[in-house]
Amino acid sequence: MILAATPGTATLLVELGVILVGLALLGRVAARFGLPSIPLYLVAGLVVGEGGVVELVTARTFIESGAQIGVILLLLLLGLEYTGEELTDALRDHAPAGGVDLALNFTPGLLLGLVLGWDVRAALLLGGITYISSSGIIAKLLADLGNTGNRETPVVLAILVAEDLFMALYLPLMAGLLIGGDALDIGLEVTAAIVAVVTALGLAVRYGDRISQVVFVRSDENLILSLLGLALLVAGIAEHLQASAAVGAFLVGIALNGPAEHAARTVLSPLRDLFAAMFFAFFGLQINPTDLPPVLAIAVALALVTAATKLATGWWSARQVGIDPPGRLRAGATLIARGEFSIVIAGIAVAEGIEDDIGPLAAAYVLILAVGGPLIARAVEPLTRRFSQLGRPARPRRTPTARGTTVS
Template sequence: MIVNESVLSLGISLIALFFAGFLATKVNQSLTAVFIVVGMILQNFFPVTIITEFIATLGIIFMLFMFGLEFSVGSLVNNQRKIFFNGVYDLLFNFPLGMFLGWILGYDLIQTLLFAGIIYVTSSVIVAKSIIDLKRSANPETEYILNILIFEDMFIAAFLACIVGVVNYGHIDTKGMLLVMLKTAAFFLFFIILSRTAKKIIDKVVDIEHTELFIILILSIIVLSAGAASQIGLSEAIGAFLAGLLLSETRQRHRISEAIKPFQQFSTAIFFVTFGMSIDYKHAGSLIPIGIFIFVVSSFSKVFGGYFVGKKYALSKRACLRLGFSLIPRGEFSIILAGTIAMNTNVPYPVKSLTGVYVLLSAILGSILMKESDWFVKNFFESKGKEFQPLGRHSAKD
């Protein structure tokens, strides 16, 4: 009976997601924000069930796997200097700001670290999709945006592993933190060495013609990697990410992506709905003012940091500002950080609810700001006497 009710609630969730998502695509709006809102509405009709909770966990695992699959150890090594410096500038502008905001909100040390990660990390999904939709792939700033996103995803993956490990250890002290860092480093190193030294063997293993068996094998690699990470006290997500990194070096990379994408899209949608269902929207309403304040402050920080990175590489003012505006949207990783660890609710601003408000604002308004960045540059940052030219007429540095 419980299973039947769970299946029915899952069916209702899916049909609600379809209609809401269909409307969102018509107005060119972020699906992440829409799916969270659907979850907030559905909590009035039925609770989170064991099935939706399990699928939501798979959503995190598949999402991180697909991120890992997008990277290549070889390309990371070749572009490591540029990725590192672009990413570090972005980190220095935004992570300490999150720490400061967490401190003034009254969070303890672990909550403050988590909140800093939530504020810091840009949504790769929203930004990458927007770059494609807006036809900005050839823009001069796009390379630097992607470098920053790569660094952020790598940093947050390691950060997530560390923070989960620290919580599992029980408290923060030198011994506990060192143990977590060593385990995380060893886990990363194992997968990276495996991907570099056993590339031909892995290629042979995953080169299976039979589609059904191919999918089963890839799913087993993902789930086993996630389970192994969990067994040593790290997040399942980091295991999935490293499995993606491992398979990104194979000739079957594109086929793997096409095979896993439907699982990832389905389970990720349920993950966002489940997160929305965990938000006390009545309580969240009172968090809107503080959410707006944090959104404004963190958006200025992202724009200023992006502008600084652009100027370091001699981009035009217009390209620098487009770079900064492109880093505003927050989404999947912010929600993973807020939802992975059960937080103490006896604080003035519960992390989950505040993150829900913040992600909704940044996903919706951030997408709009990114889309209209040229309009903002023209009307607010450039002198009125200066002719504003379409993107197609810009110089190479524009």
């Protein structure tokens, strides 16, 4: 009989329930303090993982599969945020900013990896981890601070777009490098993967409308099956071609627009939240908390350096488009937060097992900047206000006059 739960299923349900309730409680704590939930999910994973306070055994496989779906949904929803036109526009108008961002923020991670004597591929992954800002945290930050309409915001968003597009090439590139083999094999793999991505991106931009029409149905139930099915299918095929599942899902997201995009966002967002939480927890789960203290000092140093480089990136890019110093400071501070994509990249490194320290280092690094980034951005707000009052002649303000007196 199906309902007669075996001891195994009972344990699975209890463990999953405990995990989800735990994540929910942490989410509430995070919301209360205006913090992103990602770092807390990581901590939750650390606590119940290997060497943690309690170790989950039964639910681990389930969470692992959930985590894989989580990455796909994260990237699918990210792709949905953009239309192909927005991607090409942002690239055309803000390519220099994207280039500066890459140079300033990829380099520290890459260099540190090399200095630590890591495998070049691990160093390249660490470069990716320090390079990519968290679109999720930053989008929320902009909305929370009411900064969406600010004149520096288009630059910030363009930098995020450039980073996301870079990911679409970087992930398959790393996938190719990680397979190994001789130089020719790697070269072929990488070229094939990148050609596939660029072609798919072109198709997505060009035939997005057509694809969206075919996918769109009025029934939510059918829509969720169609969309999730399509995303998983494309992601699976991409993974099979060594082009990274996440990138496949991202491209599906870009291709969808119009009514299909609206509907997709509505029906998939809750699913994304659930599985992304599992993804962050699973990453924490794989890290042994006792591995953290030895890498903590390095992580703090790396966080400080790359917070400064992001600040410089935002400052420079905002100045290029004629933003005043307060706005430049805001742009820089907003960009500091790292989060989901650093974890996506670190997840690859951990799965491949190429460098023991990269997982704990990335975990500590993201914990610091996912919390620190938003805090800095909030702290900068009142600072810029004072800044701007110093800079320019104060406008005469209408002062309330006592009733009955006339102002001459």
